[in-house]
Every structure is written in C-alpha cells, then in structure tokens.
Amino acid sequence: xxxxxxxxxxxxxxxxxxxxxxxxxxxxxxxxxxxxxxxxxxxxxxxxxxxxxxxxxxxxxxxxxxxxxxxxxxxxxxxxxxxxxxxxxxxxxxxxxxxxxxxxxxxxxxxxxxxxxxxxxxxxxxxxxxxxxxxxxxxxxxxxxxxxxxxxxxxxxxxxxxxxxxxxxxxxxxxxxxxxxxxxxxxxxxxxxxxxxxxxxxxxxxxxxxxxxxxxxxxxxxxxxxxxxxxxxxxxxxxxxxxxxxxxxxxxxxxxxxxxxxxxxxxxxxxxxxxxxxxxxxxxxxxxxxxxxxxxxxxxxxxxxxxxxxxxxxxxxxxxxxxxxxxxxxxxxxxxxxxxxxx
Numbered sequence: 001x002x003x004x005x006x007x008x009x010x011x012x013x014x015x016x017x018x019x020x021x022x023x024x025x026x027x028x029x030x031x032x033x034x035x036x037x038x039x040x041x042x043x044x045x046x047x048x049x050x051x052x053x054x055x056x057x058x059x060x061x062x063x064x065x066x067x068x069x070x071x072x073x074x075x076x077x078x079x080x081x082x083x084x085x086x087x088x089x090x091x092x093x094x095x096x097x098x099x100x101x102x103x104x105x106x107x108x109x110x111x112x113x114x115x116x117x118x119x120x121x122x123x124x125x126x127x128x129x130x131x132x133x134x135x136x137x138x139x140x141x142x143x144x145x146x147x148x149x150x151x152x153x154x155x156x157x158x159x160x161x162x163x164x165x166x167x168x169x170x171x172x173x174x175x176x177x178x179x180x181x182x183x184x185x186x187x188x189x190x191x192x193x194x195x196x197x198x199x200x201x202x203x204x205x206x207x208x209x210x211x212x213x214x215x216x217x218x219x220x221x222x223x224x225x226x227x228x229x230x231x232x233x234x235x236x237x238x239x240x241x242x243x244x245x246x247x248x249x250x251x252x253x254x255x256x257x258x259x260x261x262x263x264x265x266x267x268x269x270x271x272x273x274x275x276x277x278x279x280x281x282x283x284x285x286x287x288x289x290x291x292x293x294x295x296x297x298x299x300x301x302x303x304x305x306x307x308x309x310x311x312x313x314x315x316x317x318x319x320x321x322x323x324x325x326x327x328x329x330x331x332x333x334x335x336x337x338x339x340x341x342x343x
Contacts, residue, residue: 059129066149106133164326172318185223190215214249242275
C-alpha cells in the first residue's frame with residue numbers, strides 16, 4: 001500500500017512563518033498601510049493556512065494509526081513543492097506492486113497520484129485531509145478514516161472502473177512518438193504563453209477546420225464539471241460512453257474545399273464541440289472504422305499539452321496529436337459509506 005500526501009511544507013511556503021511575531025505584524029501593516037480591511041483579510045488567510053497545516057498533519061497521523069491498527073503495511077510518499085516529484089518518507093512495505101494507492105490532500109493530490117498508476121490490478125482511494133481542500137474526488141475525511149480503512153480490510157466496497165484519456169504526439173520532424181500521462185479529468189491544448197492564441201487544424205471523422213483560438217479542452221465525463229464546464233460545456237453523466245472536446249475562445253476558422261484552404265477567415269466555427277468513444281474498436285474492426293477520435297495538427301511554435309492541470313508537454317510545429325482512450329481503466333475504490341465523492 002502506498003500513501004501519497006501533499007508535502008506539509010507546501011502549507012508553510014504559501015505565506016511567511018505563522019502570525020505571532022511582532023516583526024511580521026509590522027511587515028503586514030507596512031504593506032496594507034492604514035487599510036485595516038486588507039490587513040484583516042491577510043491575517044484571516046494566514047490563520048486559514050495555519051489551520052489547514054494542522055488538519056493535514058492530524059489526518060496523516062490518523063491514517064497511519066488506522067493502517068497500523070489493521071496491520072496493513074504501507075509506504076508514505078510526499079509530493080515535492082513542484083507537485084511533479086515524489087519523495088519516499090517512510091517505508092515498511094515490501095510489496096512490489098501495491099494493491100492500493102491512497103492520496104491524502106485534495107483533488108489536486110488525487111490527480112497527481114492517479115497519473116502514476118498504470119497497473120490494472122491496483123486500486124486508488126482519495127482522502128480529503130482538510131476542510132479547505134476541494135474533495136469531490138475523495139471518499140473519506142479525517143473523521144471517517146478509521147471506518148474507511150476498516151471497510152477496505154473487510155472488503156466492504158465496490159470498484160468503479162474509470163476510463164482515462166491519453167494524447168499521442170507524433171513528430172513531423174523525425175516520426176518519434178510521445179505520450180502524455182493518462183488524464184483522469186482533462187487535457188488542454190494551448191499556447192505556452194497564456195495570453196497568446198494557437199493555430200491548428202482540428203479533424204474528426206470527415207470534418208476538418210483550421211482554427212485560431214485559445215486552445216481546446218479534451219475531457220472525460222468525470223472532468224466535465226471543471227474547466228470544460230467553465231468554458232461552456234455541458235456536464236456529462238459519470239457513466240457516459242463518450243469523451244468530449246470544446247474549443248475555448250475561438251477567434252475564427254478557415255474552411256477547406258476541393259480547391260484547398262480558403263484564405264478568408266470566418267468568425268463562424270463549425271467544429272467547436274464534439275464527442276468521441278471512450279473505448280477503442282477491436283482489431284478486427286479497426287480497418288473499417290473511420291477516424292472517430294479528434295486529431296490536431298499543431299501549427300504554433302510555442303504550443304503545449306497540459307494534463308490534469310500539472311503535466312506539461314511542449315510541442316513543435318507540425319506535431320500530430322491523437323486523443324485516444326487509455327488502455328487501462330483506473331480502479332477507483334467506492335466505499336459503501338462514502339459521504340463525499342460522486343465517483
């Protein structure tokens with residue numbers, strides 16, 4: 001069993017050392033001047049960070065106590081400050097292929113953990129460590145940790161197999177192939193400069209357009225209530241058989257005819273939103289199936305793919321991006337007494 005926890009120092013580094021020092025109070029007053037409201041807001045936020053840190057430490061201690069009580073060997077890992085590297089803190093487990101991965105934090109910690117889980121035999125469980133964390137993907141909180149571990153030990157749970165998405169990137173220069181980590185929520189195709197647009201062609205089945213926009217969200221049913229919904233997409237039910245995409249902030253499009261690309265840009269974007277299947281066709285039917293997944297040809301010098309908000313993959317002009325179902329579904333533990341997650 002592996003526990004992946006948000007590093008405690010992340011809480012400490014959000015603001016300077018906790019409030020009590022007179023020197024720090026003077027520094028706040030210097031920043032805020034005579035604006036007592038700003039000083040009060042900053043002080044209140046400082047108190048929230050301090051309380052979140054204490055709650056997180058308590059949740060970690062409670063989780064380790066529960067695992068020890070049920071004699072479950074485990075390994076504790078911390079996400080580093082950049083959220084991209086994992087450091088082993090404690091290890092009393094000899095298992096080479098853990099049966100259960102537990103994230104302790106919020107939805108961000110859960111997403112970072114599942115990006116590293118590829119075994120079809122492993123399950124995942126999210127625990128929200130503080131009341132200040134977003135926990136829509138988590139199954140338990142500090143007060144229910146003992147009952148959650150007991151339910152796991154007694155096999156009082158079901159397993160939801162959750163489909164994920166991956167982007168296959170094929171280089172125009174040398175034909176090399178790269179892949180993003182499997183996306184639990186979404187993959188964003190965008191410019192590395194947040195204020196700049198991207199140019200690309202987007203095609204699915206027999207439709208093709210050349211766009212200028214802020215990018216494209218490619219998302220799963222469980223990711224449809226986040227950034228995609230903010231961009232105008234309608235939420236999908238969790239058992240939906242499709243993935244979806246939505247172009248964000250489209251500026252315009254070039255249409256393709258028998259005579260090639262039309263030089264005039266039109267502000268009307270036809271291929272703005274669509275669905276594609278969560279499962280790949282069988283090998284026997286593969287040759288007869290039209291391209292039923294979205295394909296992007298990147299025409300921008302500084303574009304990138306961002307998977308689940310954290311993992312960045314830079315792109316070159318001419319790169320071909322195929323958005324496909326990931327081969328291995330994620331086994332999400334659903335506790336019988338789950339109070340939080342909709343998964």
